Amino acid sequence: MVLLQLKKSIVVIFGAFLNAIALNLFLIPADVYASGFTGISQLISRTLEEYTPFYISTGIVLLLLNIPVAIIGWKKIGKSFTLYSFLSVAATTFFLSILPIYKLSDDIILNAVFGGVIIAVGVGFTLKWGASTGGLDIVAMLLSRMKDKPVGTYFFILNSVIILTAGLLYGWEKALYTLVTLYVSTRIIDAIHTRHEKLTAMIVTKKADELKKAINEKLVRGITMVPAKGAFTNDSKDLMIIVITRYELFDLEQVLKAVDPHAFTNIIETAGIFGFFRKEQ
Incomplete structure (x- = not known):
């Protein structure tokens, strides 16, 4: 650190x-x-x-x-x-x-x-x-x-x-x-860096609970959890979906490296969102 x-x-x-x-x-x-x-x-x-x-x-x-x-x-x-x-x-x-x-x-x-x-x-x-x-x-x-x-x-x-x-x-x-x-x-x-103000991170992990806690401590963002399964291994996993601003991308990367470096993460450019974005304290 x-x-x-x-x-x-x-x-x-x-x-x-x-x-x-x-x-x-x-x-x-x-x-x-x-x-x-x-x-x-x-x-x-x-x-x-x-x-x-x-x-x-x-x-x-x-x-x-x-x-x-x-x-x-x-x-x-x-x-x-x-x-x-x-x-x-x-x-x-x-x-x-x-x-x-x-x-x-x-x-x-x-x-x-x-x-x-x-x-x-x-x-x-x-x-x-x-x-x-x-x-x-x-x-x-x-x-x-x-x-x-x-x-x-x-x-x-x-x-x-x-x-x-x-x-x-x-x-x-x-x-x-x-x-x-x-x-x-x-x-x-x-x-x-990135020209998009908002990004969507889709994270496939076996450590969803630990990641959820670590992300919530670092970022004030809502997270959607979806059950997932590996197509070849049949291992049970979780898909975490979170929308962040480009300023928060570095912090999210550091959390992933610290908690679950083997998590598969796909960062998607977000053109727009509807509904409530920020979860305030």
Whole structure:
């Protein structure tokens, strides 16, 4: 468990380092904006610098925005997810402060594309290891729980606000290049992680009771149990069906490895669901 936590922390910190590289070497010098809280932090930092006598760096703004979100997430989502998310934010702030803002290219397209690719690699691997880059991930998950709507809806709304604000303040050309960055980063994250917000796990196991208890301790999800039998062995088994969000896939994998590594698990992309999704405490 300690080794797993160490590996997860290293992945999160490395993802934060990639985020800082994408921002300081590509996006910030070109006035192209990232998605989520990072993009909002860029906008706030630049607006303060241009329209007020004050200046706060993007990294510090990002940290300040995430503090109240992390407190709410700690209470409502889960300590582990929120802790690693805040570690990602803190590490990003640190790397942004030590890496110089340097323009590698004057070509805004190259900056938008390479910035989007690098930041997406960092975010994608962070998500794959069951953490997040904080900010919008936590806000979107909280709103999704309250309204039971796809997390992607809230990502789209906030990113639309970023694009519109960038267009109104600094010209629509910058907003269009921001769209390029958002598109590239979304495609890369989809390739590394998964583009579906909800997934269905079908687990065939002989340890249904142990798995059920372990899953319920880790995830707040309902589980459907169906009796099953092996076609060749005639062994009696159970089929467990559970719908999860993509953020919970890593935790489910760890539970399966710990309780029943021989369980056969099929992960299915879920296009939509009807009925009650989340089982609240």
